[in-house]
Amino acid sequence: MVRLKNGIKCDGMEFARVVQMIPVRNIVQEVISVELSAEKKLWMYRKMYEIRCFELEVDKLFKANMIWGTCHLSVGEEATAVGAIAALEKDDMITSTHRGHGHCIAKGGKLPQMFAELLGKETGYCRGRGGSMHIADIETGNLGANGIVGGGIPIATGAALASKMKKDGKVTLCFFGDGANNQGVFHESLNIASLWKLPVVYVCENNQYGMSVAFRKSTAAENVADRAVAYNMPGEIVDGNDVEAVYFAVKKAVDRARRGEGPTLIEAKTYRWLGHSKSDANVYRTKEEIEEWKKKCPIKRYRAKLINEGVATEEELDKIEKEVEREIQEAIEYAKNSPEPSVEDIADGVYA
Amino acid sequence: MAEKLYIEALREGLREELLRDKKVFLLGEDIGIYGGAFGVTKGLVQEFGEERIIDTPISEQAITGMAVGAAIAGMRPVVEIMFFDFLTLAMDQLVNQGAKIRYMFGGKAKVPMVVRAPMGCGTGAAAQHSQSFPGVFAHFPGLKVVMPSTPYDVKGLIKAAIRDDNPVLFAEHKLLYRVKGEVPDEEYVIPLGKADVKRKGRDVTVVAGSIMVIRALEAAKELEKEGIDVEVIDPRTLKPLDMKTIIDSVKKTGRVLIVEDDPVSFGWGAEIAAGIVGSEAFDYLDAPVKRLGGLDIPIPYNPNLERHAVPQVEDIVKAVKDLLRGVIGWPK
Numbered sequence: 001m002v003r004l005k006n007g008i009k010c011d012g013m014e015f016a017r018v019v020q021m022i023p024v025r026n027i028v029q030e031v032i033s034v035e036l037s038a039e040k041k042l043w044m045y046r047k048m049y050e051i052r053c054f055e056l057e058v059d060k061l062f063k064a065n066m067i068w069g070t071c072h073l074s075v076g077e078e079a080t081a082v083g084a085i086a087a088l089e090k091d092d093m094i095t096s097t098h099r100g101h102g103h104c105i106a107k108g109g110k111l112p113q114m115f116a117e118l119l120g121k122e123t124g125y126c127r128g129r130g131g132s133m134h135i136a137d138i139e140t141g142n143l144g145a146n147g148i149v150g151g152g153i154p155i156a157t158g159a160a161l162a163s164k165m166k167k168d169g170k171v172t173l174c175f176f177g178d179g180a181n182n183q184g185v186f187h188e189s190l191n192i193a194s195l196w197k198l199p200v201v202y203v204c205e206n207n208q209y210g211m212s213v214a215f216r217k218s219t220a221a222e223n224v225a226d227r228a229v230a231y232n233m234p235g236e237i238v239d240g241n242d243v244e245a246v247y248f249a250v251k252k253a254v255d256r257a258r259r260g261e262g263p264t265l266i267e268a269k270t271y272r273w274l275g276h277s278k279s280d281a282n283v284y285r286t287k288e289e290i291e292e293w294k295k296k297c298p299i300k301r302y303r304a305k306l307i308n309e310g311v312a313t314e315e316e317l318d319k320i321e322k323e324v325e326r327e328i329q330e331a332i333e334y335a336k337n338s339p340e341p342s343v344e345d346i347a348d349g350v351y352a
Numbered sequence: 353m354a355e356k357l358y359i360e361a362l363r364e365g366l367r368e369e370l371l372r373d374k375k376v377f378l379l380g381e382d383i384g385i386y387g388g389a390f391g392v393t394k395g396l397v398q399e400f401g402e403e404r405i406i407d408t409p410i411s412e413q414a415i416t417g418m419a420v421g422a423a424i425a426g427m428r429p430v431v432e433i434m435f436f437d438f439l440t441l442a443m444d445q446l447v448n449q450g451a452k453i454r455y456m457f458g459g460k461a462k463v464p465m466v467v468r469a470p471m472g473c474g475t476g477a478a479a480q481h482s483q484s485f486p487g488v489f490a491h492f493p494g495l496k497v498v499m500p501s502t503p504y505d506v507k508g509l510i511k512a513a514i515r516d517d518n519p520v521l522f523a524e525h526k527l528l529y530r531v532k533g534e535v536p537d538e539e540y541v542i543p544l545g546k547a548d549v550k551r552k553g554r555d556v557t558v559v560a561g562s563i564m565v566i567r568a569l570e571a572a573k574e575l576e577k578e579g580i581d582v583e584v585i586d587p588r589t590l591k592p593l594d595m596k597t598i599i600d601s602v603k604k605t606g607r608v609l610i611v612e613d614d615p616v617s618f619g620w621g622a623e624i625a626a627g628i629v630g631s632e633a634f635d636y637l638d639a640p641v642k643r644l645g646g647l648d649i650p651i652p653y654n655p656n657l658e659r660h661a662v663p664q665v666e667d668i669v670k671a672v673k674d675l676l677r678g679v680i681g682w683p684k
Contacts, residue, residue: 351494
């Protein structure tokens, strides 16, 4: 067992894979002593599985023409959402992206309300007015998915400013994709957050593609995390398909932010298995590439790890999966049986 | 009751709200020790400290977006955008985020924020520092748009804007900052969405906003010498828009001129004109609705050209006379 000083624990094989993906110079040389409880590990497994099932069911509903509009699925990226949010306290806040179902679920979003929103129902998180790209759950600290690439970055930064002013001890976690790292507001926001030492953690889910354009064709820097230097904040790269590695990297950043030492930019290298949206025929990448990444499935990997470590048995994990599958089906039923929003109320909620 | 400058009344309004509510804070470029490009926030950093009067980097999109985030998280930010023209840099955060969030989220979030910005020409600042376009923002559901014309109004309306639970765009014409007017000593708040009759008259209604209220009142004084009695209505807020006060006035006078500082094409004056002709006031009209507004050009630098780019007092005088003569004419 190798224990990297940034908290990534892995066996020899995993280590070899990790270093293949991550330039060694970016692995931060600092020991952190946080240990994960078995309960937390199982929670992380459950949440990743929940996200996977949710997304695959959404895909099915889409193909059955039950979901209107478009929708961006995060199959393959579950470890990033779950590992990062596992590092937060309950009251902490997040901002999410157009590919935000996973973030919402990990933050405590309720599956019935999420499915209901996707089906455009009155009982959905946004009363059927937002759909996939705008699910928010202010009560659980989810300040919302965002249809604008990079749109959530200053919002997270502002929420962190509010926390600093109110001294409420909260940290805001800002998710964005590799596409967003080339928006001007990314630069504006990270500069300010660092300047004012705001309690915010920027987590870039680098899934290698901004819609169809490969990361190497969109970004002059080798890594998103390299850009942290320009803002005088720590930049870390983490294997985004290793839920514990993500957890440890984000935990360190969250602790730092909570101590008032300012933001961190974390780049989680991961991969989007499915198309950008429903209309994507994957013409810009090869089947082999997708298959290669599927071998790094964050859920399969974690399952093997939990069993190896003796945290859970096959049967126990199967039981969790069965429970999740049942909850998902119940949530879909709830959504299907929910009422449509009334046209009479079409203008509700424009103004407070 | 004391006479105060518009800029002083505005500052007083900000100050009173900062004192009243700890959640209120100001965010903007050079608003601290410099006091803001036009001096609106002068002295506030000394009183409230750098934590509440926050000088920002030149990053309009980020600071507007941060106001959105801080507002959702329970604060009441007031952003100063140095020139109205620079609002274009903050459009995504104002229009796609601030304005839409509440509705998109099913009415489950509040975004109580104010974005203030000085607009308008007359200072030789040329095309990128002189445009007035509050009407553009009135087109976005979810925003409120306020454009006070007097010291009394600016104080009462900034207080209402800060207390409002929605994003409010607060348009201040630069030339108004030095306008004097009566401001009560006691506290008052002017509700958003209420027009004001700035001058009562019986012959013709002039609906004017922001700086054009001042020009319309001057024009009314001149026209009075010729026995023409002008009623001047200031909508004060474009959104929500108080059409009732306007319609009532037009029903009384039967003639209406609408004067705006925005470019006249697709300007808010057209919205008001449509509101009048689509109402019961239509039956009372003795002449077609007349409009004046900015020319369809970027604001030019040369002082004479600049002056001719937007309506002046003499243009209003002439337009009112034309209206009374029954001359059907579109704006210059």
